[in-house]
Amino acid sequence: MAEENNNISWRVFNMFLVLVVVILTTIIAYVYERVDGQRYRASLRGDLTQQASILRATMEGKLAQSAEIVKTVAALIDADPAVIDGRLSMIIDELLGDDSILRDIAIAPDLVVRHVYPLQSNESVIGLDYSKNREQFVAVSRALAIGGTVVAGPVKLVQGGEGFIIRAPVLSDEPDKQWWGIVSGVINTSTFYKLAGLANHSPQFDIALRGKDGTGANGAVFYGSDAVFRNDPVLTDIIFPNGSWQMAIAPKGGWPAHPPNFNHTRLIFILGALLTIFFVLTASRLAQKREQAENLLASAVDAVDAGLALFDENDYLVACNSTFQSYYGDKINLTNPRRRFIDILKDIVDSKMIPEAIGREEEWIAERIRYHRQATSSMERLLGDGRWIRIEERRTPDGGTATVTADITDLKKAKDQAEQANRAKTEFLNTVTHELRTPLTVILGFTPLLANSRELPSARKLQEVLEQDSPDTQAIRRCADDLIGEISRYASSMDKAGRHLLCLINDILDLSKAESGLMAINPSACQLDQVMQEIVEQFQPTAQDKGLTLNFESSGATVLADTIRLNQIMVNLVGNALKFTDRGEIRITAKDDGSFVKVCVQDTGCGIPNDAITNIFSVFTQADNSDTRRATGTGLGLAISRKLVEMHGGRIWAESEPGKGSTFCFTMPKPGHT
Ligand code: ADP
Numbered sequence: 001m002a003e004e005n006n007n008i009s010w011r012v013f014n015m016f017l018v019l020v021v022v023i024l025t026t027i028i029a030y031v032y033e034r035v036d037g038q039r040y041r042a043s044l045r046g047d048l049t050q051q052a053s054i055l056r057a058t059m060e061g062k063l064a065q066s067a068e069i070v071k072t073v074a075a076l077i078d079a080d081p082a083v084i085d086g087r088l089s090m091i092i093d094e095l096l097g098d099d100s101i102l103r104d105i106a107i108a109p110d111l112v113v114r115h116v117y118p119l120q121s122n123e124s125v126i127g128l129d130y131s132k133n134r135e136q137f138v139a140v141s142r143a144l145a146i147g148g149t150v151v152a153g154p155v156k157l158v159q160g161g162e163g164f165i166i167r168a169p170v171l172s173d174e175p176d177k178q179w180w181g182i183v184s185g186v187i188n189t190s191t192f193y194k195l196a197g198l199a200n201h202s203p204q205f206d207i208a209l210r211g212k213d214g215t216g217a218n219g220a221v222f223y224g225s226d227a228v229f230r231n232d233p234v235l236t237d238i239i240f241p242n243g244s245w246q247m248a249i250a251p252k253g254g255w256p257a258h259p260p261n262f263n264h265t266r267l268i269f270i271l272g273a274l275l276t277i278f279f280v281l282t283a284s285r286l287a288q289k290r291e292q293a294e295n296l297l298a299s300a301v302d303a304v305d306a307g308l309a310l311f312d313e314n315d316y317l318v319a320c321n322s323t324f325q326s327y328y329g330d331k332i333n334l335t336n337p338r339r340r341f342i343d344i345l346k347d348i349v350d351s352k353m354i355p356e357a358i359g360r361e362e363e364w365i366a367e368r369i370r371y372h373r374q375a376t377s378s379m380e381r382l383l384g385d386g387r388w389i390r391i392e393e394r395r396t397p398d399g400g401t402a403t404v405t406a407d408i409t410d411l412k413k414a415k416d417q418a419e420q421a422n423r424a425k426t427e428f429l430n431t432v433t434h435e436l437r438t439p440l441t442v443i444l445g446f447t448p449l450l451a452n453s454r455e456l457p458s459a460r461k462l463q464e465v466l467e468q469d470s471p472d473t474q475a476i477r478r479c480a481d482d483l484i485g486e487i488s489r490y491a492s493s494m495d496k497a498g499r500h501l502l503c504l505i506n507d508i509l510d511l512s513k514a515e516s517g518l519m520a521i522n523p524s525a526c527q528l529d530q531v532m533q534e535i536v537e538q539f540q541p542t543a544q545d546k547g548l549t550l551n552f553e554s555s556g557a558t559v560l561a562d563t564i565r566l567n568q569i570m571v572n573l574v575g576n577a578l579k580f581t582d583r584g585e586i587r588i589t590a591k592d593d594g595s596f597v598k599v600c601v602q603d604t605g606c607g608i609p610n611d612a613i614t615n616i617f618s619v620f621t622q623a624d625n626s627d628t629r630r631a632t633g634t635g636l637g638l639a640i641s642r643k644l645v646e647m648h649g650g651r652i653w654a655e656s657e658p659g660k661g662s663t664f665c666f667t668m669p670k671p672g673h674t
Contacts, residue, residue, distance in 0.1 A: 006295075008143035010288045017280050033258060033265065040259035045234060048205060048249045052236040055207070055247060059196045062187075063240040066102050067166050069095045070185035073105055074168035077183065081170075085116060092117040100186045100196055103163070109170075109181035109599035126158045131181070132156075136165070139213055142242075143167040144179055149241040154222050162189045198223065202483040205251050208233075214243020225249075229533050231255070240631045286572060306406040307389075313399030315341040327389055327405055328353070328571060341401075353384040372401060372491045380408065388412040424618065431635060435504055439497030446490040458482035467468050507636045510568075521562035521647050525671040528557045528597065535570045536588070542578050549584060552576075555590035557597045565644045566668065572637040573601040573664045581605030584661070596650060596667035607658035616654065617642045641666070 076083050083091075084107060096117075107115040111130040116122040132142045139152030150498045155554055166185040172178060193199045198207055208224030211217065216237065232255060233248035257266075258590035272526060273572040298319075301308050307324030310315055316338050325334055331351040333346060341587075348354060349361045357364035371377040375395045382388055388411075392404045414544055428627070453459055462479035465471050532552045543550040559566070570588075577586045584604025591598045608616060617638050645652040645666045656662035 002264055006292075010284070014281055014284050018277050019282055021273060021276050021280055023421050025269060025276065029266065029269040032269075033262070036262075036265065037258050038258075041255055042171065044251060044255070045092065048234040048251070049236075051201070051205070052247060055197055055201075055249075056236045056238050057672070058238060058246075059192075059247075062192065062196060062219060063151060063166070063238075064103050066185055066187055067101065067151065067241050069100060069102060069170075070166045070183055071166045072151055073107070073185075074170045074183040075171045077180070081109075081180065088115075089117055099536050101187050102166075103184050103188050103191065106184045107181065107578065108184065111182060111404035114183075116389065122159050128158050139167055140182055140184075142213075144169045146242055147171065147263075151240050151243055153213065157186060161188055164189060164192060165218070193223065203252065205249055206231075208248045209238075209245050210248075211238075211243070211245035214240065214245065216244040217246040219245070227656065241338050253425065309403040310396075311341055311401040311403070315401070317341070317344065318400070324403075324405055327387075327407075345369070353535075355384055356384060369445050398602065403536070428635060432504070432508070436501065439490055439500045441495035443494045443501075446494050450487065450490060453483075453487065456483065456486055458486045507640060510640050511636050511643070514640060514647075519643075519647070521565055521644070523560045523562050523648060523669075525558050525560055526560055526563050526566070528599070528668075529554050531563060531570065532588055532590070533567055535567070535574055538571070539574050539578060543586065548578065548581060548584065550578075550586045550588075552588040553590070555597070557590050557592065557673055559597050560671045561648055561668050565647075569641045569644050570601075571598075572641045573666075576602050576637060576664070577605065577662075581661070593667055595670055595672075597669050597670060600663050600665040602661065602663040604661040607660055607662050608654065608656040609658050613654055615654055617652065 028671055035417045072095060073088070076088065087215045088107075092235070094103070096102055097432060104125075105117050106113045106122075106125055106128075107117075108130060110482060113125050113130075115130040116125045119126075128136075130137050136157055137151070139150055139155075142152075143150040149166060149168045151164055151166050155162050155163045155165060164187045166187070166638065168183045168185075169181040170183060172180040198209075204223060206228045208221055208228035208231065210221040210226070211219035213219065217235075228248045228250050229250075231250040231573065233250035236247045236249075236341060237390060238245040238247055287525075301319070301321075304321060305323065309320035309324045309326055317334060318338075323430045327333065331353060332347045333339065338622055340364070347364050349357050349365060349381075352358055354364070371379055372393060374393070376393065378390065378392045380388060380390050387407055387409045390406050390408045392406075394402050394404075396402055396442070398479075449456060454463070457480060462476070462483055465475045465479050499655060510519070529552075532554075536550055540550055574586065574588070581603040582605070586604075587600075587602045589600050589602070642652050643667075649669050650667035652664070652666035654662060654664045
């Protein structure tokens with residue numbers, strides 16, 4: 001579920017990344033295209049300006065050259081009108097030459113054309129009276145008015161076609177006459193446009209000219225479309241004598257918004273965006289995989305039962321799992337900010353959570369660091385809360401340290417218990433050996449005496465009496481009685497020792513059967529009073545011998561028990577009570593306790609020390625293990641009794657006050673109890 005959520009958030013993040021890349025690329029592309037468009041238009045304008053100045057220079061050059069020729073002819077006539085009939089024709093021929101764009105020059109004394117050079121194909125002009133030609137008269141009168149050269153046109157020519165006319169006035173020497181006439185040079189517009197470079201300009205831009213008759217920016221458009229002037233064109237003034245034209249150049253179809261390689265640029269941006277998205281998504285996928293791997297590692301580290309911590313080569317804690325943190329509780333700050341090993345140690349010492357460090361803090365830290373510096377180390381520590389931990393450290397190849405901490409409290413407890421059990425077993429073996437040896441010593445001590453019964457003092461005495469010459473019958477009888485009495489005493493001691501041995505061996509067998517689960521019980525309803533009565537009768541002689549009172553309070557209770565085993569339990573408890581009581585009384589009681597009957601054996605004996613009472617039901621345990629303990633025993637009786645009681649479904653316990661006496665109680669189920 002968590003992983004699914006994680007995947008979803010990664011997907012959202014990836015979409016966000018793609019969106020960011022798309023938006024950023026769009027913004028960059030938009031800004032770039034704008035700037036690039038402006039730069040392109042500026043460069044285009046520069047190109048057109050350059051183009052315009054070339055055209056301007058060409059046109060101005062051609063017009064100036066033509067005007068100069070016309071002015072020269074006018075000056076020649078002005079100097080000597082007779083030149084017209086003389087060598088003017090030859091001079092004009094020379095002036096027009098090969099490179100002039102003037103197609104003809106007309107001379108009009110009194111504003112009527114009388115001469116035209118060359119005459120051929122211009123005959124129709126002869127006789128043209130400017131004062132009667134409305135279209136041409138405007139320019140003629142302007143030239144006369146300003147007394148200088150003017151460029152007129154384009155106008156329709158009398159001889160056909162269209163042309164520019166350069167007019168230069170010739171002033172008069174006569175006092176009543178201001179001007180002599182006018183000299184006009186005609187340029188074919190088509191020739192002019194061609195030679196000026198207008199006719200064959202690049203098809204990528206449009207050119208227009210305005211300022212008919214040299215009226216400049218205010219004049220009418222005479223070449224190209226007036227739309228060019230409305231299209232933010234590059235404007236250039238073409239200056240000539242007493243007038244000007246204005247030329248406009250603009251890209252065909254208007255100024256382009258984008259440079260011609262715009263589609264390539266856009267394609268590059270799109271490819272760039274796709275490439276960036278690919279890289280960003282790949283990086284994001286790698287980051288996701290890395291995060292997943294880290295999460296996996298973190299959860300694996302967290303899943304480990306032991307505490308794991310990693311320190312880098314500078315001894316900073318770089319990672320640890322929750323188990324590791326749990327050992328130090330919230331007393332120690334392990335992660336925030338990054339902590340060094342030494343600082344964590346100082347905090348541990350300050351928190352007093354390690355009992356062995358208290359009072360020797362510096363020494364403990366130095367010792368701990370010494371371990372930490374080793375390639376591998378292992379140590380066990382007792383924490384203040386009673387837990388035992390084992391710390392194992394390994395140096396990693398990159399110079400860091402991996403620390404594994406495990407809670408070994410249970411292990412320690414089990415070890416302690418095993419050691420305690422082992423000690424008890426050893427003590428038991430000592431005790432059993434001692435207990436076995438005592439009766440055996442007795443038996444083996446008497447056996448040689450009986451084997452050599454002739455050497456017995458009473459046997460020797462009998463021998464002496466018998467060897468007398470006349471043995472006294474009375475004496476013989478006395479000696480024989482003594483011998484028999486001595487042998488009986490020895491035999492009875494051997495019998496007692498043998499029985500004790502048997503008891504001991506039976507106890508050991510019983511216990512081993514109970515321990516290995518081989519002992520079976522056969523419970524049946526039995527009268528408790530009857531069992532108790534027999535016990536009292538059995539132990540009464542011993543009680544009387546010790547001067548003790550042994551009582552049983554009848555209860556009339558019935559229990560569900562194996563009579564033999566119940567008897568065994570009672571023999572043990574009453575036997576112990578008699579063994580550990582020197583004066584006073586032993587009382588046996590039985591009381592109803594729910595679905596059980598509680599049986600107690602109370603004595604007024606030596607009692608059991610508090611620290612021993614919890615262990616006396618364990619196998620091989622005696623309250624007094626000293627060599628000087630006064631009562632004999634194996635330490636098995638109560639352990640066997642506990643097993644037997646538990647096999648019946650009951651429980652057994654003891655209460656005691658040292659010096660005042662003890663009470664041993666156990667419960668037995670009533671019939672019908674399951
Ligand atoms: P033992 O054979 O040594 O009596 P038990 O298992 O019967 O073995 O008893 C274990 C120990 O419990 C005894 O050695 C003794 O120290 C203590 N004990 C048992 N019963 C009594 C009692 N009535 N009064 C005082 N101590 C007792």
